[in-house]
Amino acid sequence: xxxxxxxxxxxxFQGKTVVDALNLTIQKGELFSLLGVNGAGKTTTIRMxxxxxxxxxxxxxxxxxxxxxxxCAVKExxxxxxxxxxxxxxxxxKENLEFIAxxxxxxxxxxxxxxxxxxxxFRLKEAAGAKAKTLSGGMQRRLSIAMALxxxxxxxxxxxxxxxxxxxxxxxxxxxIERLKGQITIILTTHYMEEAESLSDRxxxxxxxxxxxxxxxxxxxxxKNAGTLEEAFVLLAAEGEAG
Amino acid sequence: MKSMAFAERTRKEIVRDPLNIVFGLxxxxxxxxxxxxxQANIPAEIFVIDHLAPGIAVFGLSFISLFSxxxxxxxxxxxxxxxxxxxxxxxxxxxxxxTLPLIFMAFLQILICFLAALFLGLPLNLNMIFAIxxxxxxIILFIGIGLLSGSVLNDKQVGGICGAILTNVSxxxxxxxxDLNLIGGWFKEIAYILPFAHAVEAGRSAIAGNYASVxxxxxxxxxxxxxxxxxxxxxxxxxxxxxxx
Numbered sequence: 001x002x003x004x005x006x007x008x009x010x011x012x013f014q015g016k017t018v019v020d021a022l023n024l025t026i027q028k029g030e031l032f033s034l035l036g037v038n039g040a041g042k043t044t045t046i047r048m049x050x051x052x053x054x055x056x057x058x059x060x061x062x063x064x065x066x067x068x069x070x071x072c073a074v075k076e077x078x079x080x081x082x083x084x085x086x087x088x089x090x091x092x093x094k095e096n097l098e099f100i101a102x103x104x105x106x107x108x109x110x111x112x113x114x115x116x117x118x119x120x121x122f123r124l125k126e127a128a129g130a131k132a133k134t135l136s137g138g139m140q141r142r143l144s145i146a147m148a149l150x151x152x153x154x155x156x157x158x159x160x161x162x163x164x165x166x167x168x169x170x171x172x173x174x175x176x177i178e179r180l181k182g183q184i185t186i187i188l189t190t191h192y193m194e195e196a197e198s199l200s201d202r203x204x205x206x207x208x209x210x211x212x213x214x215x216x217x218x219x220x221x222x223x224k225n226a227g228t229l230e231e232a233f234v235l236l237a238a239e240g241e242a243g
Numbered sequence: 244m245k246s247m248a249f250a251e252r253t254r255k256e257i258v259r260d261p262l263n264i265v266f267g268l269x270x271x272x273x274x275x276x277x278x279x280x281x282q283a284n285i286p287a288e289i290f291v292i293d294h295l296a297p298g299i300a301v302f303g304l305s306f307i308s309l310f311s312x313x314x315x316x317x318x319x320x321x322x323x324x325x326x327x328x329x330x331x332x333x334x335x336x337x338x339x340x341x342t343l344p345l346i347f348m349a350f351l352q353i354l355i356c357f358l359a360a361l362f363l364g365l366p367l368n369l370n371m372i373f374a375i376x377x378x379x380x381x382i383i384l385f386i387g388i389g390l391l392s393g394s395v396l397n398d399k400q401v402g403g404i405c406g407a408i409l410t411n412v413s414x415x416x417x418x419x420x421x422d423l424n425l426i427g428g429w430f431k432e433i434a435y436i437l438p439f440a441h442a443v444e445a446g447r448s449a450i451a452g453n454y455a456s457v458x459x460x461x462x463x464x465x466x467x468x469x470x471x472x473x474x475x476x477x478x479x480x481x482x483x484x485x486x487x488x
Contacts, residue, residue: 131259
């Protein structure tokens with residue numbers, strides 16, 4: 001079953017092509033990581049897929065709904081954890097979760113049930129009454145992902161979910177993401193090769209707005225005859241720069 | 244339902260910031276009491292309570308622009324608004340979610356200001372109710388300025404524009420602190436081109452029971468309020484559908 005079908009997706013800013021005729025298919029339940037150096041086009045691609053930015057040309061369908069002609073239907077089925085923690089700072093952990101659940105149209109009973117579930121799953125129960133601004137960086141990230149999951153999205157976008165976290169907090173978040181694998185489709189962008197290798201079913205390497213390679217970590221390493229994913233990534237990204 | 248959830252969040256964010264309470268309620272009340280005390284010792288017509296109360300009410304509302312502008316610009320800078328823009332919310336959900344609690348708070352602010360004025364000698368009659376209603380377009384005007392600023396400026400710029408420039412412009416060019424006729428000339432002309440002096444005059448005329456004068460001033464405020472609100476909604480919608488939240 002296909003979750004995301006991207007066809008010739010293109011974005012131009014003031015004549016500069018940032019995403020160049022991207023074609024990609026992602027299966028339901030897959031965890032797909034998008035890697036690339038800064039300016040490779042990852043964030044712009046995610047912004048188009050999440051209906052934050054309109055494509056210049058091309059289209060993508062998410063669970064059969066076009067981001068161009070039916071963004072409202074797309075928004076009902078997805079959720080996003082942005083690069084920044086993106087929480088309401090003066091609201092408590094519980095209130096943040098309730099707020100997101102309510103704007104996605106959950107009824108009162110469902111809100112209560114989902115909030116409890118998220119507090120337990122992301123080990124936020126003890127901090128439920130604490131204002132979001134008082135939480136540690138790791139807890140804010142966990143809350144941010146819990147807020148993205150409370151609407152029960154079928155596709156989840158995680159934009160640099162562990163950026164700026166210490167090793168322990170990062171590993172803890174990996175465990176949370178691993179638990180979601182197979183249940184929902186996840187699109188992950190990251191700069192950490194270890195993260196992509198550890199979590200992803202497939203990895204796409206972007207450079208200059210195009211996908212330079214797609215495959216599992218092992219396939220990418222074999223393709224470039226590299227000992228590590230990082231080595232393979234550097235070679236692929238360098239090809240893009242040279243091209 | 245979605246708009247109400249949004250409005251509840253806006254209300255909590257604003258009331259939980261102690262600076263908002265200090266500047267929105269405390270500061271105007273302190274000014275009201277201080278200037279009334281001053282007037283008792285050095286009589287000045289401008290600080291007589293039926294002149295002062297509508298002026299302080301308008302001055303207090305300028306902080307509503309600061310609160311709303313700061314909230315929206317912070318929502319933008321922390322990517323919270325980016326998160327919300329990926330949610331199934333309509334433009335009206337956002338507009339109502341941001342403005343409804345501000346309208347409520349602005350009315351509360353005016354009400355507290357006039358209640359304090361009652362203790363300082365303002366007569367309790369229908370004209371006071373009419374003055375509160377006459378300030379409604381001013382509420383929309385200041386909320387619109389906040390919405391517009393928050394949509395196009397970052398939080399530091401909002402602090403500068405709404406916190407410093409707007410509060411000063413609305414104070415000095417409104418005739419709250421001194422009679423604009425005393426300066427006259429281009430200063431008075433500019434003051435009456437802008438809406439703030441008209442907002443204060445509308446309130447004062449209502450208190451005085453001079454209803455014909457209320458309307459002549461109110462049209463200016465309504466014109467500005469509608470124009471700025473339409474522009475604010477346009478800019479916010481542009482951000483929603485644009486390439487930079």
